[in-house]
Amino acid sequence: MGSKTIGDATNDTGKDTETEVSNKESGRVLNPEHTEGKNKKERVEQTHEQVNDDIMHHPDLVNPLDDTRIDVKSGFTKDSQRLKSDKHEFEYDAVVLGAGPAGEAAAMKLAKSGKKVVVIDPREQVGGNCTHVGTIPSKALRQSVFNLINFRRDQMFTKAMDYHQVPLNIVLAKARKVILQQVQTHTRFYERNQIEVIHGWANFIDKNTIRIEIDENTFETITFNKAIITVGSRPYRPDILDFDHPRVFDSDKILQMDYVVKKIIIYGAGVIGCEYASIFTGLGYKVDLINNQNQLLSYLDSEISDAIAHDFRQFGVVIRSNEEIDHLETHDDCVILHLKSGKKIKSDAILWSNGRSGNTEGLNLECLGLKANSRGQLKVDDTYCTEVENIYAAGDVIGWPSLASAAYDQGRCAAAFMVGDRDAEPVSSVPTGIYTIPEISCIGKTEQELTDAKVPYEVGQAFFKHLARAQIIGERSGVLKILFHRETLEILGIHCYGNHASEIIHIGQAVMKCNATLEYFVNTTFNYPTMAEAYRVAALNGLNRVF
Numbered sequence: 331m332g333s334k335t336i337g338d339a340t341n342d343t344g345k346d347t348e349t350e351v352s353n354k355e356s357g358r359v360l361n362p363e364h365t366e367g368k369n370k371k372e373r374v375e376q377t378h379e380q381v382n383d384d385i386m387h388h389p390d391l392v393n394p395l396d397d398t399r400i401d402v403k404s405g406f407t408k409d410s411q412r413l414k415s416d417k418h419e420f421e422y423d424a425v426v427l428g429a430g431p432a433g434e435a436a437a438m439k440l441a442k443s444g445k446k447v448v449v450i451d452p453r454e455q456v457g458g459n460c461t462h463v464g465t466i467p468s469k470a471l472r473q474s475v476f477n478l479i480n481f482r483r484d485q486m487f488t489k490a491m492d493y494h495q496v497p498l499n500i501v502l503a504k505a506r507k508v509i510l511q512q513v514q515t516h517t518r519f520y521e522r523n524q525i526e527v528i529h530g531w532a533n534f535i536d537k538n539t540i541r542i543e544i545d546e547n548t549f550e551t552i553t554f555n556k557a558i559i560t561v562g563s564r565p566y567r568p569d570i571l572d573f574d575h576p577r578v579f580d581s582d583k584i585l586q587m588d589y590v591v592k593k594i595i596i597y598g599a600g601v602i603g604c605e606y607a608s609i610f611t612g613l614g615y616k617v618d619l620i621n622n623q624n625q626l627l628s629y630l631d632s633e634i635s636d637a638i639a640h641d642f643r644q645f646g647v648v649i650r651s652n653e654e655i656d657h658l659e660t661h662d663d664c665v666i667l668h669l670k671s672g673k674k675i676k677s678d679a680i681l682w683s684n685g686r687s688g689n690t691e692g693l694n695l696e697c698l699g700l701k702a703n704s705r706g707q708l709k710v711d712d713t714y715c716t717e718v719e720n721i722y723a724a725g726d727v728i729g730w731p732s733l734a735s736a737a738y739d740q741g742r743c744a745a746a747f748m749v750g751d752r753d754a755e756p757v758s759s760v761p762t763g764i765y766t767i768p769e770i771s772c773i774g775k776t777e778q779e780l781t782d783a784k785v786p787y788e789v790g791q792a793f794f795k796h797l798a799r800a801q802i803i804g805e806r807s808g809v810l811k812i813l814f815h816r817e818t819l820e821i822l823g824i825h826c827y828g829n830h831a832s833e834i835i836h837i838g839q840a841v842m843k844c845n846a847t848l849e850y851f852v853n854t855t856f857n858y859p860t861m862a863e864a865y866r867v868a869a870l871n872g873l874n875r876v877f
């Protein structure tokens with residue numbers, strides 16, 4: 331990954347005097363190497379060299395899209411510091427490494443449980459990769475493209491307007507606004523809960539001490555009773571690609587694309603690859619989607635996987651299945667992808683979207699006796715505790731399911747275990763929500779899984795094109811499938827393809843959670859016309875098959 335350069339804005343703590351004072355008052359110790367005399371200076375420089383080496387492995391943080399800085403005011407004053415409730419000799423009850431959804435949820439739970447907690451994140455603003463480069467910008471971008479597609483479809487507008495391409499950075503204007511709003515919202519959460527936030531890179535010195543690199547010359551050490559690692563993940567970058575080349579992108583860098591392309595290669599047909607295939611075709615780009623498997627998103631219900639592949643092709647995406655990169659040629663005006671099968675694909679740019687790696691390299695985990703796996707992920711038990719008893723981990727850094735939705739719940743649960751809540755439960759069931767155009771969402775078992783397990787199931791389905799609401803809002807494709815046990819009518823899986831699928835699924839999720847049967851949907855009156863009516867239609871369709 332790229333290195334953090336001198337003057338990189340991510341090093342600027344930009345703290346105001348109030349925060350500085352409260353930091354001192356909160357008892358954090360400035361690194362003696364930094365504050366002591368000249369003899370120590372050489373040692374400082376040496377240490378700094380080593381740290382710089384570590385930083386080479388840190389993710390190349392993409393700065394907030396908006397230049398507006400938002401400082402978190404910790405809310406700490408001399409008299410309002412949280413009282414330490416645990417019996418230990420450390421400065422903090424808990425330290426949280428990373429201010430993404432997992433870190434935020436952990437910090438909130440710890441603070442609400444009366445713990446003195448500090449959050450460390452090198453980014454100038456809270457929200458994590460989720461807010462700055464992941465979920466939020468990609469979903470805001472998708473919404474803008476979705477609006478654009480609907481606008482173009484509407485004959486009232488297309489007659490009056492010539493078709494022209496819209497550059498990505500213009501479409502991103504809305505995303506910038508959403509990011510700013512999100513940062514403001516989350517900043518207030520930290521402030522209101524009096525949680526101290528330090529902007530810097532954290533790494534361990536031992537199991538109760540962390541060093542924070544605040545800027546090029548300032549290090550601090552803090553001591554803590556318990557820690558939670560929520561440092562998230564970054565795009566996996568193989569050595570064979572030069573990500574400094576202006577035509578080579580990953581999902582972080584793509585948000586800075588400032589030129590218009592006609593054609594783009596997306597390498598990797600996972601969730602990110604498929605979501606961006608929708609975004610780019612919506613913008614009028616020609617897309618080559620390279621899949622190293624024979625089916626798109628093969629863990630989905632196979633009818634839904636076929637449906638998205640069919641719709642992609644209709645939009646002009648060329649899906650190339652069972653292919654693998656051999657090498658990439660880069661030129662000033664194009665890239666040429668050479669595949670192991672001998673095919674060559676020429677395009678204006680490439681988006682590499684083939685997995686992510688946990689941000690564990692710079693943490694000095696060796697000093698704790700912890701080792702991440704080959705994807706930089708940490709192993710935890712059912713309480714989110716690592717192999718070191720006072721060190722916990724949650725979110726993308728522990729691997730499954732690598733979703734913002736789950737990261738938040740995992741962070742909160744981990745903190746609940748840290749404070750000894752008896753009713754804490756680990757996250758085990760997570761819906762899938764894929765924001766392609768149209769969306770895909772599902773929960774529970776697939777037909778394949780039920781068939782393999784020899785469960786006597788039946789299917790009920792509702793096609794969106796028959797629903798009044800869908801006709802009113804102009805939805806052309808979409809289906810809701812309910813899989814249920816043909817004897818007990820227990821709901822076993824729900825699969826939805828179509829716009830609003832990620833919202834629609836939650837009705838079924840709630841019903842499944844209450845252990846209600848398929849009959850719930852026929853004995854309950856739904857608002858009309860709504861997309862939710864699909865449940866009634868699908869349930870009746872399914873019941874008609876039972877004999």
Ligand SMILES: Cc1cc2nc3c(=O)[nH]c(=O)nc-3n(C[C@H](O)[C@H](O)[C@H](O)COP(=O)(O)OP(=O)(O)OC[C@H]3O[C@@H](n4cnc5c(N)ncnc54)[C@H](O)[C@@H]3O)c2cc1C
Nearest residue numbers: 428430431432458459460464532562725726732733734735
């Ligand atoms: C393009 C894209 C789209 C996505 N869309 C969705 C979606 O629609 N729905 C969904 O549920 N999920 C989605 N995800 C996944 C989601 O963004 C992640 O699962 C989520 O961000 C994980 O949260 P986290 O708290 O574990 O970490 P992150 O959000 O990754 O945050 C970790 C934080 O830790 C900080 N950090 C790193 N190293 C250190 C260190 N040494 N010291 C201190 N702090 C450190 C980082 O700067 C970062 O701010 C998407 C991801 C991508 C890339």
Ligand SMILES: NC(=O)c1ccc[n+]([C@@H]2O[C@H](COP(=O)([O-])OP(=O)(O)OC[C@H]3O[C@@H](n4cnc5c(N)ncnc54)[C@H](O)[C@@H]3O)[C@@H](O)[C@H]2O)c1
Nearest residue numbers: 566600601602603683684685686687705731732763764765
């Ligand atoms: N709507 C959503 O929920 C959403 C949207 C975008 C991204 N995400 C999350 O982001 C993550 C990344 O998505 P993606 O599409 O890039 O990839 P992916 O996780 O779907 O994997 C794509 C391919 O890369 C491989 N891979 C994954 N990590 C690797 C690594 N470190 N080294 C080598 N190979 C690796 C996988 O085995 C797979 O073949 C996913 O976990 C996904 O859950 C979620």
